Amino acid sequence: MNPASTVLVVDDSESARNAMCFLLSTEGYRVTGAVDGQDAVEQLCRGLHPSLILLDLAMPRMDGFAFRDWQMKDERFAGIPVVAYSGAVDVAMAERVLGAPALQKPVDLARLLEFVATYATPE
Numbered sequence: 001m002n003p004a005s006t007v008l009v010v011d012d013s014e015s016a017r018n019a020m021c022f023l024l025s026t027e028g029y030r031v032t033g034a035v036d037g038q039d040a041v042e043q044l045c046r047g048l049h050p051s052l053i054l055l056d057l058a059m060p061r062m063d064g065f066a067f068r069d070w071q072m073k074d075e076r077f078a079g080i081p082v083v084a085y086s087g088a089v090d091v092a093m094a095e096r097v098l099g100a101p102a103l104q105k106p107v108d109l110a111r112l113l114e115f116v117a118t119y120a121t122p123e
Helices: 014-026 037-045 064-071 091-098 110-118
Strands: 004-012 028-034 052-056 082-086 102-103
Touching: 004 014, 004 037, 014 028, 014 102, 014 110, 028 102, 037 064, 052 064, 052 110, 064 082, 064 091, 082 091, 082 110, 091 102, 102 110
Parallel strands: 004 028, 004 052, 052 082, 082 102
Antiparallel strands: none
């Protein structure tokens, strides 16, 4: 697997996660999904090193804020770019807190694809 083309989609909504994964795969990206922040942590610790993480902010078990806090404290993963999104959280506040771009749900797909193309390369 070419890590430069892998995008990790972290979203507790199965339908949203599957739709985003489908969209990105049709654009030629390798995509992996995680059901929440804890699942993403476990995948990263098992060796996944994506070129970009698309991160829902409102999730059970480990939300996007807790995941980003963990990520930034671990030098192995701190450099992986994140684009956050949420329908429940003010995205301007999220950008300030996370130090990462954030999109409002429903996500503008053209804008999302622009972010993805900045950090990942299709196969």
